[in-house]
Amino acid sequence: xxxMSCLETIQAYGLRSLGIGERLLPRSDFTLCQHFTLIGSGxxxxxxxxxxxxxxxxxLANALALAKASRSPWTRKPAxxxxxxFRGSPLFIQFFxxxxxxxxxxxxxxxxxxxxxxxxxxTRAWAGALFVLFLNTxxxxxxxxxxxxxxxxxxxxxxxxxxxxxxxxxxxRVLWPTMLRLGWPAYTNEAIFLFHATTLVFFSGFPxxxxxxxALYYANYFADKxxxxxxxYPIVGFYFIVLTxxxxxxxxxxxxxxxxxxxxxxxxRIRLRxxxxx
Amino acid sequence: MFxxxxxxxxxxxxxxxxxxxxxxxxxxxxxxxxxxxxxxxxTAPTALAFGFGGAxxxxxxxxxxxxxxxxxxxxxxxxxxxxxxxxxxxxxxxxIEWTKHLFxxxxxxxxxxxxxxxxxxxxxxxxxxxxxxxxxxxxxxxxAVFTFALVFGAFxxxxxxxxxxxxxxxxxxxxxxxxxxxxxxxxxILVPQMWVFALPGxxxxxxxxxxxxxLLFLLGIQDIVFWARELxxxxxxxxxxxxxxxxxxxxxxxLLVFYLAFTRVSEIVLGRLTLRLSSGQATLGGExxxxxxx
Numbered sequence: 001x002x003x004m005s006c007l008e009t010i011q012a013y014g015l016r017s018l019g020i021g022e023r024l025l026p027r028s029d030f031t032l033c034q035h036f037t038l039i040g041s042g043x044x045x046x047x048x049x050x051x052x053x054x055x056x057x058x059x060l061a062n063a064l065a066l067a068k069a070s071r072s073p074w075t076r077k078p079a080x081x082x083x084x085x086f087r088g089s090p091l092f093i094q095f096f097x098x099x100x101x102x103x104x105x106x107x108x109x110x111x112x113x114x115x116x117x118x119x120x121x122x123t124r125a126w127a128g129a130l131f132v133l134f135l136n137t138x139x140x141x142x143x144x145x146x147x148x149x150x151x152x153x154x155x156x157x158x159x160x161x162x163x164x165x166x167x168x169x170x171x172x173r174v175l176w177p178t179m180l181r182l183g184w185p186a187y188t189n190e191a192i193f194l195f196h197a198t199t200l201v202f203f204s205g206f207p208x209x210x211x212x213x214x215a216l217y218y219a220n221y222f223a224d225k226x227x228x229x230x231x232x233y234p235i236v237g238f239y240f241i242v243l244t245x246x247x248x249x250x251x252x253x254x255x256x257x258x259x260x261x262x263x264x265x266x267x268x269r270i271r272l273r274x275x276x277x278x
Numbered sequence: 279m280f281x282x283x284x285x286x287x288x289x290x291x292x293x294x295x296x297x298x299x300x301x302x303x304x305x306x307x308x309x310x311x312x313x314x315x316x317x318x319x320x321t322a323p324t325a326l327a328f329g330f331g332g333a334x335x336x337x338x339x340x341x342x343x344x345x346x347x348x349x350x351x352x353x354x355x356x357x358x359x360x361x362x363x364x365x366x367x368x369x370x371x372x373x374i375e376w377t378k379h380l381f382x383x384x385x386x387x388x389x390x391x392x393x394x395x396x397x398x399x400x401x402x403x404x405x406x407x408x409x410x411x412x413x414x415x416x417x418x419x420x421x422a423v424f425t426f427a428l429v430f431g432a433f434x435x436x437x438x439x440x441x442x443x444x445x446x447x448x449x450x451x452x453x454x455x456x457x458x459x460x461x462x463x464x465x466x467i468l469v470p471q472m473w474v475f476a477l478p479g480x481x482x483x484x485x486x487x488x489x490x491x492x493l494l495f496l497l498g499i500q501d502i503v504f505w506a507r508e509l510x511x512x513x514x515x516x517x518x519x520x521x522x523x524x525x526x527x528x529x530x531x532x533l534l535v536f537y538l539a540f541t542r543v544s545e546i547v548l549g550r551l552t553l554r555l556s557s558g559q560a561t562l563g564g565e566x567x568x569x570x571x572x
Contacts, residue, residue: 084538090492092492092493092495093534096530097527100524103524196359216361219364223364223365227368228391233361233364236361241357
């Protein structure tokens with residue numbers, strides 16, 4: 001077979017992780033271009049999981065933080081337990097457990113008042129793993145927002161009271177913006193951390209159908225085939241560093257927006273403090 | 279294990295369960311919990327040592343040494359650590375075998391990395407193909423510990439570096455004023471005082487380390503995840519005296535409970551430790567303790 005040019009390789013494998021393009025993965029004579037293309041194609045999944053989990057997780061995290069800060073034990077306790085459950089156990093185990101639970105759902109679908117709800121799709125990574133990541137990041141972010149809510153300056157709340165703001169409008173106009181502002185640097189780290197965690201998906205129960213996997217899945221494929229870890233893994237590292245820098249840029253923009261009304265010498269810059277596997 | 283377990287097909291209910299949970303393979307499962315605890319017991323001090331070394335290097339007045347230290351901290355933090363886990367296990371193995379290859383093999387004419395193969399002579403294999411299974415698992419465990427220590431060492435280095443910077447400068451200057459050498463200031467003033475600043479970060483790291491232990495499975499160690507999958511998968515009556523359906527969900531539930539309990543206990547112990555270390559320190563926590571005592 002004629003060796004492919006790099007452009008042809010990109011056409012064949014650029015969207016391979018979505019099942020578009022060449023069906024067979026390269027089997028011999030691996031080129032650097034193939035490494036970069038296929039691993040880059042896998043990054044689509046990492047970004048998919050990261051962005052959606054972060055987006056949905058943000059809303060649940062706000063709700064959980066408020067529930068944890070509430071005075072009534074009926075809302076506080078469940079939130080505390082949820083946060084402890086997801087922060088106290090390894091994400092790896094959560095993936096495995098979720099997969100096994102989803103597999104146990106009846107294959108034929110669940111019948112609810114005459115309408116059959118399909119269940120097969122829940123065991124797929126795009127849905128099942130996303131759901132786990134969503135709950136996981138919600139728990140971690142909720143703890144961050146809860147901490148931020150507790151450290152809203154007393155003077156801010158008193159000022160709101162003095163203006164006669166109460167209930168929802170006090171929360172919407174005073175507490176919530178300040179909470180976001182205070183929690184944002186830590187939340188940035190959580191976001192980076194979440195993107196790093198997406199690499200676990202295809203190594204933890206959720207199978208990759210038709211070899212449609214994420215960046216690490218393809219890097220692992222290359223390392224298994226070539227017995228040379230020194231090329232594919234640094235490429236994954238490269239992609240993730242670029243992604244991390246991009247994330248920091250986006251979150252810094254939001255941070256500047258959240259801090260816009262403060263005198264400029266008070267606004268803190270976000271420092272990169274990514275953490276390890278959860 | 280028990281005498282009444284001789285014929286499992288006649289058993290039912292709790293007696294069946296007691297026999298089922300005491301089979302030889304289940305004891306392998308229970309032992310693998312010890313493997314995890316052992317990994318933690320070995321890795322935590324090793325990672326701390328790596329971290330201490332990294333932090334000292336990053337603080338060094340010599341620029342190249344300082345750059346190595348900072349580079350080590352920065353490189354591990356920007357990339358998902360699972361990449362390092364997958365990378366180091368092969369890279370370390372190949373590095374060791376390649377070095378040994380240079381020394382013990384007679385025929386060095388063939389390249390070691392040849393297309394899709396990594397080939398060293400049989401004498402350079404680590405461990406040798408003829409050595410017993412214990413050595414193979416010990417070698418696997420040692421590479422796993424080294425990988426964990428390397429990755430977590432970078433995180434510990436970051437925490438310790440911050441803690442060393444947090445010790446008030448005046449304290450060090452006082453030491454210098456008393457005529458202590460740099461080394462004495464480091465040993466007698468900086469190190470004893472930095473722990474209270476390092477403790478929040480280190481406790482966080484310990485909790486993360488606990489939660490990273492299931493990754494042993496990816497390193498090819500027969501750990502708790504491996505056995506949970508192995509034992510939980512459906513067993514047919516043909517070859518297994520204890521047939522059952524797909525029970526993996528229960529095994530993973532047990533692992534979840536194990537980790538939650540472990541985390542909770544760690545949190546309580548670390549909380550007490552913080553209290554101990556805060557006493558007598560010129561920090562808010564130490565001040566509160568002093569007032570409470572007075």
